[in-house]
Amino acid sequence: VNEVRGHRGSSSTGEHGDPNSASGDVHSNVGSYVVGALDPPEHAEFQAHLGSCESCRREVTEFSETAAELARLVEVPPPSGVRSAALSAIRKVRPLPPADPTPAQPATTPDEVAPLDEHPSVMPWSLALGVPPETPVASPPRANRVLAAIVILALLLCLALGAWVFVLLQERAADQATYAQQTELLTAPDSRLIKSTLSDVGLSYVVSKERNLILVTAENLPPPPAGRSYQLWVVAGEASTPAGMLRAGETVQQWFSAPLEDANALVITLEADGAVRPTSEPLSKVAI
Amino acid sequence: VPSIGTSPPSAEGPEERFGPRDVWRSEQRSREAQAAWLVELVNRCARGHEDAFEVLYDATAARVHGIVLRVLRAPDLAAEVTQEVFVEIWRQAASYQSSKGSVLAWMTTVAHRRAVDRVRSTSSEVARDDRYAALNAERSRDLVWDAVQGRLDVERVRKAMDSLTPIQREAITLAYFGGYSQSQVARLLSIPLGTVKTRLRDGLIGLRDALGVAS
Numbered sequence: 001v002n003e004v005r006g007h008r009g010s011s012s013t014g015e016h017g018d019p020n021s022a023s024g025d026v027h028s029n030v031g032s033y034v035v036g037a038l039d040p041p042e043h044a045e046f047q048a049h050l051g052s053c054e055s056c057r058r059e060v061t062e063f064s065e066t067a068a069e070l071a072r073l074v075e076v077p078p079p080s081g082v083r084s085a086a087l088s089a090i091r092k093v094r095p096l097p098p099a100d101p102t103p104a105q106p107a108t109t110p111d112e113v114a115p116l117d118e119h120p121s122v123m124p125w126s127l128a129l130g131v132p133p134e135t136p137v138a139s140p141p142r143a144n145r146v147l148a149a150i151v152i153l154a155l156l157l158c159l160a161l162g163a164w165v166f167v168l169l170q171e172r173a174a175d176q177a178t179y180a181q182q183t184e185l186l187t188a189p190d191s192r193l194i195k196s197t198l199s200d201v202g203l204s205y206v207v208s209k210e211r212n213l214i215l216v217t218a219e220n221l222p223p224p225p226a227g228r229s230y231q232l233w234v235v236a237g238e239a240s241t242p243a244g245m246l247r248a249g250e251t252v253q254q255w256f257s258a259p260l261e262d263a264n265a266l267v268i269t270l271e272a273d274g275a276v277r278p279t280s281e282p283l284s285k286v287a288i
Numbered sequence: 289v290p291s292i293g294t295s296p297p298s299a300e301g302p303e304e305r306f307g308p309r310d311v312w313r314s315e316q317r318s319r320e321a322q323a324a325w326l327v328e329l330v331n332r333c334a335r336g337h338e339d340a341f342e343v344l345y346d347a348t349a350a351r352v353h354g355i356v357l358r359v360l361r362a363p364d365l366a367a368e369v370t371q372e373v374f375v376e377i378w379r380q381a382a383s384y385q386s387s388k389g390s391v392l393a394w395m396t397t398v399a400h401r402r403a404v405d406r407v408r409s410t411s412s413e414v415a416r417d418d419r420y421a422a423l424n425a426e427r428s429r430d431l432v433w434d435a436v437q438g439r440l441d442v443e444r445v446r447k448a449m450d451s452l453t454p455i456q457r458e459a460i461t462l463a464y465f466g467g468y469s470q471s472q473v474a475r476l477l478s479i480p481l482g483t484v485k486t487r488l489r490d491g492l493i494g495l496r497d498a499l500g501v502a503s
Binding site: 029031034035036037038039059061062064065066067068069071072073074075076077078081082083085086087089090091093094095096097098161164244254255256257 | 358397487
């Protein structure tokens with residue numbers, strides 16, 4: 001499978017490892033690009049560079065897979081309210097049609113900043129965050145006919161999807177998810193209200209083990225001593241898992257989502273930010 | 289409108305590639321089968337199948353939310369951004385091309401980018417103290433480590449991370465998990481910008497090789 005590439009003859013396209021190459025400086029941003037460490041101008045510059053640099057494109061692909069593996073280390077399920085809110089939101093959003101289905105260039109997408117006479121491929125991920133690309137400027141007549149057919153198909157698809165979305169909108173206009181999370185917790189069959197105290201003020205937990213949700217409420221919770229924070233822990237037997245930091249304030253109403261299946265207690269301690277295990281005596285402890 | 293089937297995605301033909309949500313966690317299923325299953329789900333999202341979106345959400349929500357939460361460090365804001373990411377995935381499903389990488393890489397990229405954009409925007413509610421981050425770079429790494437346990441894949445990634453030099457690891461942790469720009473990372477670690485660039489790239493090469501990521 002031979003990919004159509006435009007920069008074969010261009011001497012400005014240096015390879016990695018050649019510090020004297022004119023574009024060597026742009027190349028060196030490839031790692032920073034993938035981990036999101038470029039500022040907007042650098043980011044735009046590198047994206048433009050990607051359109052013409054095969055080796056950077058390949059590294060971006062590989063590094064993006066690598067970064068996705070890194071993200072495994074920090075997996076956390078979202079609060080369950082997010083699910084219903086997202087489902088409700090997509091019912092009002094039509095998926096965009098495919099950007100560039102031209103069969104002559106199966107693996108490439110035009111890049112608006114690429115040289116005019118070429119359509120080098122670009123990472124589709126940039127497109128996911130920006131404007132859908134335009135169709136190629138110039139295509140052979142045969143491709144034009146194919147393109148025309150595709151455009152007509154796309155239009156028909158748009159009409160069909162439009163009608164479909166319209167029906168859905170009417171059906172589900174009332175389906176709002178504003179208080180989905182609250183409703184979910186409060187209507188959970190095993191939802192419990194547990195009262196406690198923290199720093200001499202009343203503090204309540206609403207807990208659903210089934211939904212893995214905890215709501216902590218308090219009024220006039222005094223701020224913790226400088227450099228320390230209130231931290232919530234889920235205790236299961238000998239193990240304590242951090243569930244998050246509790247912010248002090250006049251009206252505290254904070255959600256936590258944590259695996260509660262095996263939990264038997266909730267504890268709040270005072271910790272320097274982001275402790276891994278509790279290092280001080282519990283200020284509040286309730287059995288769940 | 290065809291509906292999602294209920295049989296496990298590994299052995300069956302293309303018509304029956306959707307499984308119940310819990311099957312996702314089954315360790316028996318090969319990575320390839322999982323990846324192909326996700327591609328099929330995204331393709332169906334592009335055609336407007338909400339049931340496919342629901343399954344996709346359940347299969348990927350922890351990965352997406354985890355990285356968003358890690359970068360933003362604010363649970364309420366992270367929940368909001370996670371929702372935005374999934375709506376964006378739904379909207380852009382047709383732009384996903386399996387020839388350019390896995391679904392998880394695509395989704396993680398979108399999620400990370402959104403979170404970083406939020407952090408960098410002036411309206412961000414997240415107050416961040418650079419000096420604090422520098423002091424705690426090593427500790428936040430431990431937090432990352434300790435928050436996860438047991439699963440083989442996580443163990444593999446953890447080992448890969450351990451194979452890096454401390455400065456590579458710190459640079460990647462600050463940039464990827466901390467959401468800091470490369471010039472901020474340079475200031476935090478008191479090393480030249482050019483060094484940050486090479487450490488980030490070398491670190492990713494090291495991880496890529498340790499994890500056996502193929503293009």
